[in-house]
Amino acid sequence: MSLSIIGFLTILIIVLLLISNKVTPIVAMVLVPLIGALIAGFGFSEIGDFFTEGTLTVIEVAIMFIFAILFFGVMQEAGLFDPLIRNMIRLTRGNVITVSVGTVFVAAIAHLDGSGASTFLITIPALLPLYKHLKMNPYLLLLLIGGSASIMNMVPWAGPLGRTASVLNMDVTELWRPLIPIQITGLILMIALAVFLGIMEKRRISKYHGLVSAEESAAAIERMNGDSTAAQEKESLARPKLLWVNAILFLSVIGILVWGIIPAGFAFMIGLSIALPLNYPNMKQQTKIMRMHAPSALMMATIILAAGSFLGILTGTGMLDSIAEDLVTIIPAFIAPYxxxxxxxxxxxxxxxxxxxxxxxxxxxxxxxxxxxxGIASLSTAYSMVIGNIVGTFVSPFSPALWLALGLAGLEMGKHIRYSLLWMWGLSIVLLIVAVLIGVIAV
Incomplete structure (x- = not known):
C-alpha cells in the first residue's frame, strides 16, 4: 500500500503542478517522480534503468515531433494552408458554429487510422490558423479534435481495444462490433457539443471582439500581406507557384504516415529534406526557416522525453501496477457487484x-x-471500462500524442485539462448510460 500511496501522491502532485502552471512540465515530470522513487527505496542506478526504459518508449514520438514541426513549418511558410483557410472561411461564412461542427467531422475522418499522433498532425496545422483568424479559442479546437478522435479510437486497430482483447483473450473485431452504436451515438453527441460550445464561443467573440462578418473574416487573411515588416517577410517566404507541388508532397507524407510502411519520424524527415531545397534553394534561407521553428520543436521534444522518464519511473518502480491493484481492495463489499x-x-x-x-x-x-x-460477464466489465475511459484519452498527461498536439497548437497541458476535462467526463458518463440502456453493459 505504501508504494501505491507514494505513486498516487507523485501523480497527484504532477497533475496539480501542471494545472497550476507553477513550473514547466519538464520540471514536474522529472523531479517529482525522481523524489518519489527515492522515497520508495530505489537507488539511482535502478532509477537510471527506469529512465532508459521509459524514454525508449517515447523516443520515436520525440523524433517524429521534431521533424513534423519543421516539415509543417516549411509548408506553412510556403503558404500551403493559406488557400485552405480562405476557402473554409468562405464556405462557413465566418460562422463559428459551422467551423466547430466541421472540426468534429474532420477529426473523425483523420482518426480512421487509429493514430492520435497522425490525427493531430493532419488537423491542427490546417485548422489552427482558421481558429486564430476567427478569434476562436484554440483550446476549443483541441477539445473537439480530441473528443472526436477518442470516439473513433474504439476501432479495432487502435490501442485500447487491442489491449482489452489481449486481456480477455478474444478476437478484437468481435469485441468492437457491439461498440459501433456507441461510436455513432458518441459522434452525434460530439456534434451537439460542438454546436453548443460554438454558440458559447460566438457569444464570447461578440462580447470581446465584436461581430465579425464573413467579408471581414476573409479580409483578415488578406491583411497578413500588409505593410508591416513581419507581413512583408511572410510574403517573401510564400511560394504560391509551388502550391500544387507542395500539396502533393504534403499529401504524400500524410499518406505514407497513414499507410505505416516506414516510421513516422522517417517519413517527416524525408518530407523535410525534400521541402527545404524545393521551396528554398538557398542554404541561408533553409537555415533561417529551420531556426524559426526549431525552438518550439525542441521544447516539446524535451517535454515528451520528460514524460517518457515519468512513465518509465512509475512503471519500473511498480507504482502504477500497485495503484491499480490497491484501488479495488479498498472498495466496500456492498458496491462490489457494481x-x-x-x-x-x-x-x-x-x-x-x-x-x-x-x-x-x-x-x-x-x-x-x-x-x-x-455474476457480471467479462464483456460487460470490459465495455464499461473502455467506454468510461476512452473519451478521456486526449485529456491525459500520459498520452504522448496529446503532448504532440499541445506543441503543434502552442498550448499548455494545465489549461487544456481545465477546459476539457469536465466536458469529456460528462460525455463518457452519457455514453455509459446509453450502453447500459441498449444492453451493451449488463447491470
Whole structure:
C-alpha cells in the first residue's frame, strides 16, 4: 500500500503542478517522480534503468515531433494552408458554429487510422490558423479534435481495444462490433457539443471582439500581406507557384504516415529534406526557416522525453501496477457487484492517474476477477471500462500524442485539462448510460 500511496501522491502532485502552471512540465515530470522513487527505496542506478526504459518508449514520438514541426513549418511558410483557410472561411461564412461542427467531422475522418499522433498532425496545422483568424479559442479546437478522435479510437486497430482483447483473450473485431452504436451515438453527441460550445464561443467573440462578418473574416487573411515588416517577410517566404507541388508532397507524407510502411519520424524527415531545397534553394534561407521553428520543436521534444522518464519511473518502480491493484481492495463489499460501472464512471479521471497500459493490463484484470464473482460477464466489465475511459484519452498527461498536439497548437497541458476535462467526463458518463440502456453493459 505504501508504494501505491507514494505513486498516487507523485501523480497527484504532477497533475496539480501542471494545472497550476507553477513550473514547466519538464520540471514536474522529472523531479517529482525522481523524489518519489527515492522515497520508495530505489537507488539511482535502478532509477537510471527506469529512465532508459521509459524514454525508449517515447523516443520515436520525440523524433517524429521534431521533424513534423519543421516539415509543417516549411509548408506553412510556403503558404500551403493559406488557400485552405480562405476557402473554409468562405464556405462557413465566418460562422463559428459551422467551423466547430466541421472540426468534429474532420477529426473523425483523420482518426480512421487509429493514430492520435497522425490525427493531430493532419488537423491542427490546417485548422489552427482558421481558429486564430476567427478569434476562436484554440483550446476549443483541441477539445473537439480530441473528443472526436477518442470516439473513433474504439476501432479495432487502435490501442485500447487491442489491449482489452489481449486481456480477455478474444478476437478484437468481435469485441468492437457491439461498440459501433456507441461510436455513432458518441459522434452525434460530439456534434451537439460542438454546436453548443460554438454558440458559447460566438457569444464570447461578440462580447470581446465584436461581430465579425464573413467579408471581414476573409479580409483578415488578406491583411497578413500588409505593410508591416513581419507581413512583408511572410510574403517573401510564400511560394504560391509551388502550391500544387507542395500539396502533393504534403499529401504524400500524410499518406505514407497513414499507410505505416516506414516510421513516422522517417517519413517527416524525408518530407523535410525534400521541402527545404524545393521551396528554398538557398542554404541561408533553409537555415533561417529551420531556426524559426526549431525552438518550439525542441521544447516539446524535451517535454515528451520528460514524460517518457515519468512513465518509465512509475512503471519500473511498480507504482502504477500497485495503484491499480490497491484501488479495488479498498472498495466496500456492498458496491462490489457494481464495481465495473463505478470504475467506468470514473474512467476519465483515471486517465489522470493511470497510463493506458496500467488501466487495461493492471486494473481491468483485477476488476474483471471481482465482477465475475458476482455474476457480471467479462464483456460487460470490459465495455464499461473502455467506454468510461476512452473519451478521456486526449485529456491525459500520459498520452504522448496529446503532448504532440499541445506543441503543434502552442498550448499548455494545465489549461487544456481545465477546459476539457469536465466536458469529456460528462460525455463518457452519457455514453455509459446509453450502453447500459441498449444492453451493451449488463447491470
Amino acid at each position: 464495481l465495473h460501472l463505478i470504475i467506468g464512471f470514473f474512467g476519465v479521471p483515471f486517465d489522470l492517474l493511470l497510463s493506458t497500459d496500467a488501466y487495461y493490463f493492471a486494473l481491468l484484470p483485477v476488476v474483471d476477477q471481482i465482477a465475475t464473482g458476482f
